[in-house]
Amino acid sequence: MDFELRATEQSDYDTIATWIEDAVSCSRWAGPRVPFPFSARELPELLSVKGGSSYSLSDSDNSCIGFGQFWVVRQGTVHLGRIIISPEARGVGAGRLLCKKLLAKAMQETGAAMVTLRVYRDNMPALSLYSSLGFSVVESESTGDLLLMSTSNAE
Numbered sequence: 001m002d003f004e005l006r007a008t009e010q011s012d013y014d015t016i017a018t019w020i021e022d023a024v025s026c027s028r029w030a031g032p033r034v035p036f037p038f039s040a041r042e043l044p045e046l047l048s049v050k051g052g053s054s055y056s057l058s059d060s061d062n063s064c065i066g067f068g069q070f071w072v073v074r075q076g077t078v079h080l081g082r083i084i085i086s087p088e089a090r091g092v093g094a095g096r097l098l099c100k101k102l103l104a105k106a107m108q109e110t111g112a113a114m115v116t117l118r119v120y121r122d123n124m125p126a127l128s129l130y131s132s133l134g135f136s137v138v139e140s141e142s143t144g145d146l147l148l149m150s151t152s153n154a155e
């Protein structure tokens with residue numbers, strides 16, 4: 001697979017907007033701050049996080065097939081968010097590749113040693129992926145719906 005992590009362009013946001021089918025998938029991907037429906041033009045602003053960085057996973061044609069963000073939550077800890085793979089590209093390893101590249105980029109750019117993320121308890125594909133990458137659930141910082149996961153034990 002000839003995939004690359006690169007800066008996100010407006011045309012990528014236009015593509016990503018077509019992947020979000022309904023309010024439930026929107027909320028699972030982006031959390032409560034992004035309403036559904038939304039305009040692709042507004043997506044960069046809706047997804048903006050202070051001090052955050054956004055990256056696209058592109059294929060050999062430079063088409064966007066995935067997206068993710070990270071931002072520093074406190075010194076030494078960087079948080080991954082809004083991870084998504086195109087529905088057509090799921091199930092063949094692109095999500096794992098995106099996460100590995102995003103993790104490496106986040107740690108390299110921020111110098112953080114710990115990485116966290118949030119995932120809905122019933123989002124089995126994402127939960128299984130993050131567990132296999134070494135993330136563990138931090139129950140003390142999780143809710144009935146939403147899990148906080150960390151690369152090291154933050155209990």
Ligand SMILES: CC(C)(COP(=O)(O)OP(=O)(O)OC[C@H]1O[C@@H](n2cnc3c(N)ncnc32)[C@H](O)[C@@H]1OP(=O)(O)O)[C@@H](O)C(=O)NCCC(=O)NCCS
Nearest residue numbers: 083084085090091092093094095096119124125126128129
């Ligand atoms: C979560 C997501 C990024 C995974 O991407 P993907 O490209 O399908 O994942 P991969 O093909 O790389 O699979 C990696 C692992 O994910 C898990 N996984 C993927 N699809 C799965 C499914 N349908 N059921 C259970 N586990 C699954 C498996 O652990 C898999 O590892 P394996 O192949 O060794 O079994 C993708 O499903 C997605 O974009 N979902 C919608 C947005 C979303 O929910 N984002 C997460 C926000 S926290």
